[in-house]
Ligand SMILES: [Fe+2]
């Protein structure tokens with residue numbers, strides 16, 4: 001019998017294609033198998049351990065955050081959609097993972113920078129080698145955090161692809177990614193080193209728009225935590241932050257990244273992104289919360305009515321929008337963009353203060369936000 005065709009070995013949980021995170025515990029090893037079954041070498045190495053075996057499409061952020069480690073049975077020679085399988089492997093970013101693969105699959109995996117740091121064991125293998133690899137995987141507090149970032153990146157990447165292909169945006173992944181993001185950030189906020197690593201990881205992402213959305217989500221979540229928002233409110237804030245610039249998906253990249261001044265037409269295209277974003281989300285795969293739609297449409301409005309697209313004044317701008325506007329401005333000032341260098345935090349804080357004095361930003365929210373930034377140094 002071909003090893004690939006063998007079912008899970010005795011003493012190991014059967015393949016569970018629709019496994020839910022509730023079935024996993026903190027000691028469970030997740031096996032992700034392209035065929036939904038474990039090959040005999042992995043099954044033998046895991047005999048007697050708590051194991052959950054799922055197909056790549058069932059790897060969810062919630063599942064990732066509930067297991068101790070993972071083994072990927074990767075055989076991309078048998079997979080119809082290689083990109084989808086790799087996207088699922090990337091979702092495991094939050095958990096210590098080893099790959100077990102044939103030589104050809106190992107080569108494909110090594111060429112993907114998102115998987116570059118993962119150990120790949122090339123078959124033929126002894127169960128002892130697999131056991132040794134599992135034992136040497138690091139147990140790290142950053143794991144769920146990295147997983148939540150991957151989930152947010154995937155949701156954003158897919159949303160931009162949906163817009164490019166003229167499909168409705170799939171919004172459901174944003175809600176689950178936001179909940180994981182909040183849970184992971186709560187852990188990270190308690191460990192400064194972890195948070196710094198997390199922020200650095202985001203800053204390394206190749207797309208400026210995605211980097212910006214992730215940074216706004218991080219700063220908004222940290223600020224929301226400080227303001228004492230509950231879990232559901234925090235998740236809503238993170239989801240709104242991830243989606244706030246989704247309208248940029250219809251703005252040409254050469255305009256978004258243009259180093260010099262924008263001409264009138266280019267400026268109009270950029271300034272249309274809030275209303276375009278709202279339009280895209282009103283046509284999304286599922287209804288989007290009204291608070292999120294307001295953030296998306298109005299995050300460039302100012303209390304004195306000088307913003308866009310509707311020139312709303314203070315009474316028309318809810319708190320969640322005021323908060324996002326402040327976080328968005330600060331984040332945009334201090335981040336690296338293709339057309340500008342990052343501004344020092346003190347200078348960005350001075351700009352927030354002067355915009356507040358000019359009547360554009362909410363003074364109470366700005367003052368709490370500056371407190372946080374100054375404490376963080
Ligand atoms: Fe924006």
Ligand SMILES: [Fe+2]
Pocket residue numbers: 212216244245328332
């Ligand atoms: Fe923004």
